[in-house]
Amino acid sequence: MIAALWQLPARFMAPLTLAGALLAYLMPAPFMIFQHNFLWLFAATMFALGLVMQPAEAQAALARPATIVIGVTTQFTVMPLLGFTAATLLTLQGADPALALGFIIVGCAPGAMASNVITYLLGGAVAYSVAMTMLATMLSPLLTPLLVQQLGGAWMRIPFWPMMQTILLTVALPLLLGMTIRRLLPRYTHLYTMIAPGIAALAIIVICSYAVAANHARIAQTPGMVILLVIILNAGGYLAGWTIATLCRFERAYRITLAVEIGMQNAGLGVALALKHFSPETALPGALFAVWCILTAAGLSRLKQQRDTP
Numbered sequence: 001m002i003a004a005l006w007q008l009p010a011r012f013m014a015p016l017t018l019a020g021a022l023l024a025y026l027m028p029a030p031f032m033i034f035q036h037n038f039l040w041l042f043a044a045t046m047f048a049l050g051l052v053m054q055p056a057e058a059q060a061a062l063a064r065p066a067t068i069v070i071g072v073t074t075q076f077t078v079m080p081l082l083g084f085t086a087a088t089l090l091t092l093q094g095a096d097p098a099l100a101l102g103f104i105i106v107g108c109a110p111g112a113m114a115s116n117v118i119t120y121l122l123g124g125a126v127a128y129s130v131a132m133t134m135l136a137t138m139l140s141p142l143l144t145p146l147l148v149q150q151l152g153g154a155w156m157r158i159p160f161w162p163m164m165q166t167i168l169l170t171v172a173l174p175l176l177l178g179m180t181i182r183r184l185l186p187r188y189t190h191l192y193t194m195i196a197p198g199i200a201a202l203a204i205i206v207i208c209s210y211a212v213a214a215n216h217a218r219i220a221q222t223p224g225m226v227i228l229l230v231i232i233l234n235a236g237g238y239l240a241g242w243t244i245a246t247l248c249r250f251e252r253a254y255r256i257t258l259a260v261e262i263g264m265q266n267a268g269l270g271v272a273l274a275l276k277h278f279s280p281e282t283a284l285p286g287a288l289f290a291v292w293c294i295l296t297a298a299g300l301s302r303l304k305q306q307r308d309t310p
Contacts, residue, residue, distance in 0.1 A: 083107020
């Protein structure tokens with residue numbers, strides 16, 4: 001019974017994320033208690049990912065290193081450029097640079113851990129998805145702040161070293177800790193697999209809800225352009241991943257995987273970085289993107305389930 005309850009956040013992540021965002025908008029005060037704890041919540045998602053990561057599971061993908069290099073290169077080139085384009089369009093419309101910077105931060109984040117689950121549901125190559133998530137996450141302490149500094153520095157001062165330190169403490173360290181515990185205590189593998197996805201999903205739901213609560217006054221005045229750019233950024237990632245995989249002659253399962261990995265950014269990390277180092281307004285694109293990309297990914301998986309049902 002308890003195990004089933006822990007699995008609910010992961011199984012119903014899309015509707016719970018949407019419900020949490022709506023509740024946070026209608027009643028922001030209760031969610032403000034997470035103002036000083038959201039980084040711990042994100043660290044919990046990385047710790048949970050470390051618990052369920054199986055190095056052996058990625059061996060099949062590692063046997064094809066070129067596909068991983070192509071995928072991670074696409075991750076840290078296409079999405080940052082799409083985020084920069086969105087930010088540029090916003091500033092041309094007279095938007096606050098802090099809001100525009102939020103799109104760059106989202107674009108420069110690594111792939112989301114939820115992409116592994118969505119890849120599985122869509123019939124993609126799960127080992128490839130895990131390998132990409134692992135490598136992109138490991139590279140993010142250096143590449144994410146570097147890319148944000150290069151692309152966003154024209155509008156605002158970017159604290160490169162503090163951002164790198166934040167990612168090391170909330171991404172790399174918890175991830176390695178989770179992997180270490182799994183290796184030292186393998187007899188609890190079944191327990192890790194059972195509860196870790198739920199912990200990670202619940203933490204992301206709370207982070208996104210807090211970001212909405214922190215931006216309560218701004219959301220009602222959010223320009224339609226911001227929402228449109230969130231939709232385009234997500235769709236552009238899916239399309240770019242599928243197109244590049246097709247041009248590289250990947251088989252269908254790998255094309256599905258690359259599309260999901262590129263389109264589903266780790267917006268939770270983007271929100272955490274924005275809230276820690278910039279204004280709450282900078283976190284707004286990340287919060288909206290997190291809700292939207294989870295809904296679209298869940299919708300795609302639901303569509304596939306309906307097509308597969310006799």
